[in-house]
Structure formats: C-alpha cells, structure tokens
Amino acid sequence: MSTEISKIGVLTSGGDSPGMNAAIRSVVRTCAFHKIDCVGIYRGYQGLIEGDFKELNARSVKNIINRGGTFLKSARSDDFRTKEGREKAYQNLLEHEVDALVIIGGDGSFTGGMIFNEEFGFPVIGIPGTIDNDIFGTKSTLGYDTALNTVVEAIDRIRDTASSHNRLFFVEVMGRDAGHIALNTGVGAGAEEILIPEENLGLERMLESLERSEASGKTSSIVVVAEGDKSGKNVFELAEYVEENLPGYDIRVSVLGHIQRGGAPSCYDRVLASRMGVKAVESLLEGKSNYMVGINNDEMLLTPLDKAVKGKTEINKELLRVSDIMTT
Numbered sequence: 001m002s003t004e005i006s007k008i009g010v011l012t013s014g015g016d017s018p019g020m021n022a023a024i025r026s027v028v029r030t031c032a033f034h035k036i037d038c039v040g041i042y043r044g045y046q047g048l049i050e051g052d053f054k055e056l057n058a059r060s061v062k063n064i065i066n067r068g069g070t071f072l073k074s075a076r077s078d079d080f081r082t083k084e085g086r087e088k089a090y091q092n093l094l095e096h097e098v099d100a101l102v103i104i105g106g107d108g109s110f111t112g113g114m115i116f117n118e119e120f121g122f123p124v125i126g127i128p129g130t131i132d133n134d135i136f137g138t139k140s141t142l143g144y145d146t147a148l149n150t151v152v153e154a155i156d157r158i159r160d161t162a163s164s165h166n167r168l169f170f171v172e173v174m175g176r177d178a179g180h181i182a183l184n185t186g187v188g189a190g191a192e193e194i195l196i197p198e199e200n201l202g203l204e205r206m207l208e209s210l211e212r213s214e215a216s217g218k219t220s221s222i223v224v225v226a227e228g229d230k231s232g233k234n235v236f237e238l239a240e241y242v243e244e245n246l247p248g249y250d251i252r253v254s255v256l257g258h259i260q261r262g263g264a265p266s267c268y269d270r271v272l273a274s275r276m277g278v279k280a281v282e283s284l285l286e287g288k289s290n291y292m293v294g295i296n297n298d299e300m301l302l303t304p305l306d307k308a309v310k311g312k313t314e315i316n317k318e319l320l321r322v323s324d325i326m327t328t
Contacts, residue, residue, distance in 0.1 A: 113305060
C-alpha cells in the first residue's frame with residue numbers, strides 16, 4: 001500500500017442513521033491497524049470549516065459499536081455551499097496535516113465531497129449512511145436494516161390495537177423519494193396495502209382493495225404509506241378520502257417519524273459498517289479517491305461518487321408482485 005497518506009479525517013453528515021458509530025469505529029481502528037493517524041471532525045462540514053477536530057485512536061471508539069446516532073454529531077452547513085467556506089475547510093485540513101477524508105452520509109454529503117475533491121484535488125471516499133436505502137451503487141446503506149426492524153416492530157404493535165378495536169390504520173414511514181422501507185416492512189408486517197412513490201396505484205385501487213378486505217371478513221387493516229407517495233397530498237388526506245368513501249371503517253393515522261432513525265444498529269448494520277470502514281481506509285491508502293463504498297452480492301465494491309449521487313435505485317419488482325399476492 002502507498003505511504004503517501006499518513007492521516008485520515010472522518011466525518012458524518014446529513015441525517016443520522018444506525019451504524020454510523022460502528023463505521024467511525026471501523027475507520028479509526030483500520031487507521032490504527034495500518035499505523036496511520038486518524039482525526040474525527042465534529043458536526044460534519046460545519047465542523048470542517050470551524051476546525052472542530054479531535055485526534056482519535058483505537059481506544060477513543062470503544063463501546064460505540066452498539067450505539068445509534070453519531071458521536072461525531074451532524075449538522076447542516078450553508079457555509080460549505082460557498083467557495084469561501086470550502087476554502088476555509090481545506091486550509092483547516094492542511095493545518096491539521098490531514099491527507100484524506102472519509103465522509104459518512106447520503107447523496108447531499110457526497111455531492112459536497114465531490115465538489116471539494118474537484119476544487120482542491122483532496123482525496124475523499126464516501127460511506128453511505130441513510131435509512132432510506134436510496135443511494136445507487138450498494139444493495140444496502142447503513143441504517144436501512146435497522147430501520148426495517150424498527151418499523152416492523154412498530155407496525156406489529158399498531159396491529160394489536162387495530163385488531164382490538166376493528167380499526168384501519170394508515171402508517172406513514174420514511175421514504176420521500178424511495179419506497180424501499182414501505183415495501184419491505186409492508187410485506188414483512190402483513191399490510192393490506194402498500195403505497196410507494198415508484199408505483200402510483202391511485203386512490204380508486206386502494207378503495208377497491210380495502211372493500212375486498214372488508215367483504216372477505218377482515219375487521220382491521222394496515223396500510224403502509226411512504227411519505228413520498230403521490231396518491232394524496234399527505235397521509236391525513238388519504239385517511240379522510242377513505243373515511244368519506246368507506247364510512248364503515250374506523251380510521252386512525254400513525255406517523256412513525258424519527259423513531260425510525262434511532263436505536264441500536266442491527267447485527268447486519270454493525271458488520272456492514274465494519275466492512276465499509278475497512279474498505280474506505282484501504283482504498284484511500286491504495287490511491288483511490290472520489291468513490292463510494294458499497295455492497296453487492298456480499299462483495300465490497302467502489303462506485304464513482306457522481307454515479308452514486310446521480311444514479312437511481314430500483315424498487316424490487318418481484319417483491320411488488322409478492323405484495324399483490326399477499327394482499328389477496
């Protein structure tokens with residue numbers, strides 16, 4: 001491996017996701033393994049601009065693999081959107097003798113890293129951390145598996161109440177641009193209908209489905225709705241529409257919100273984060289830059305950051321068909 005890089009910086013940016021701490025731990029300990037220094041950058045790009053740096057070693061990251069969120073914190077940074085802000089960030093990296101950067105975050109974070117690399121030729125590698133699983137170039141992003149388990153558990157609890165009171169529940173889950181969480185948790189929790197941005201099924205089809213459920217003897221139902229679904233303006237409008245057209249249903253709405261982001265990461269996310277951290281550091285040491293680490297067919301891969309940002313993930317068509325069959 002090349003010896004040109006002697007210190008690597010790591011930061012987390014954008015929305016937090018379970019597994020970010022495990023990824024930080026992996027980056028720090030991989031640096032220690034290869035006998036290079038590591039510095040943590042607090043509060044993402046804003047901390048990069050303000051020089052909020054702290055030297056990290058293998059002991060600095062003990063007992064965090066099981067913690068949700070990110071101990072390095074995350075923050076929005078309007079300053080980093082300016083050339084002056086990025087210039088200040090670059091000077092801080094030079095001052096702290098940091099040679100390369102690992103960015104843990106989503107597409108917005110990667111866009112910032114890409115611009116930074118283009119302007120200053122500074123080596124960067126991205127690790128995808130977002131529960132939505134909406135980044136091209138990886139089968140799974142950090143936090144996605146944990147979020148699925150959190151949502152399924154929540155829906156299971158809601159179903160207990162739905163069954164006890166013969167109610168129809170609309171459960172909104174995260175997924176502004178992608179319906180991966182809604183589709184997988186809907187199938188996993190046995191939802192009667194799943195509404196996602198990729199498949200605009202329309203209000204009439206939803207009514208027909210619920211009417212069939214009612215006619216077949218179902219006294220309670222769960223409809224899982226991705227927040228980006230286009231069937232209505234929002235989940236409350238959907239509920240009102242059904243209430244007006246199917247007065248026999250007692251309807252409730254539950255918006256799971258940020259509960260989906262929190263909690264201890266699953267075993268899968270902890271292992272994935274560990275593998276991604278090793279791949280990110282060793283790729284930088286091999287002279288690679290401007291890539292995102294991903295996983296496909298259980299193999300660690302590198303995808304150019306521009307493709308990761310611009311590419312579109314595809315919904316699982318086979319799972320859509322399974323969903324249709326299961327709601328019969």
